[in-house]
Amino acid sequence: DVKVTQSSRYLVKRTGEKVFLECVQDMDHENMFWYRQDPGLGLRLIYFSYDVKMKEKGDIPEGYSVSREKKERFSLILESASTNQTSMYLCASSFSGPSTDTQYFGPGTRLTVL
C-alpha cells in the first residue's frame, strides 16, 4: 500500500511565525504535491515537484515556498504565517508517466494561524 505521511495532524501557530510542514512518501514516487483545502473552494494546488530539487508553482504559491532535497520528502514552508493561511494542508504523491496520474494523499495537517 502507498503510504504518505505528514508531520503533524494539527498545528497552531502565531502570525509572523515561520512554519514547516513535512511530507514523506514510501513508494519511490517522482511527483509530489502540496494542496490546501478550504470550504467552498475545494483543493487548490500550491506547489508541486517532479524530481529532487525541482519545483513548479501551482495555482496559489504566494506566501509559500517548498523544498525537496530527497526523493521521498517534500516540505512546505510558510515564510511568515498569516491568518488567511489557516487551512487544511494536504500532501500527495504520484508516479511519473502519462497513465499514472493517480495521486495518493496523506492524512492532512489542519493549520490554525492566530
Next chain:
Amino acid sequence: QKEVEQDPGPLSVPEGAIVSLNCTYSNSAFQYFMWYRQYSRKGPELLMYTYSSGNKEDGRFTAQVDKSSKYISLFIRDSQPSDSATYLCAMSGGSNYKLTFGKGTLLTVNP
C-alpha cells in the same frame, strides 16, 4: 466556464438507496478520470480510476465516463452509512502530472 463542475450537495439518502454522483468538464484533453472519497478531517483516498470512455465496476461502486458529453458519474449501490463522506472527482490529460479536481459532493447515508 470552470474546467470541472461538481454539485456540492449536500445529498442525503436512506440506507440501501442507489446514489448517483456526477461531474461535468470542459477540457476535451482529459482522458484519465478518478473518484476520491474523503471522510471528515481525513485526506482523500482513491476510490475508482478509469481511462477514456466506458464503465468500470468495483463491488458496489461503478464509474462511468462519457467523453462525448464530457460527463462522468459514480454510482453507489446499496449505500451504507459508512459511505457518508465527500466525493471528489478528478481528471487529467496525462501530460503534466497535475489533476483538476471538482469541489466535492457531501453525501450522507442515513440508517
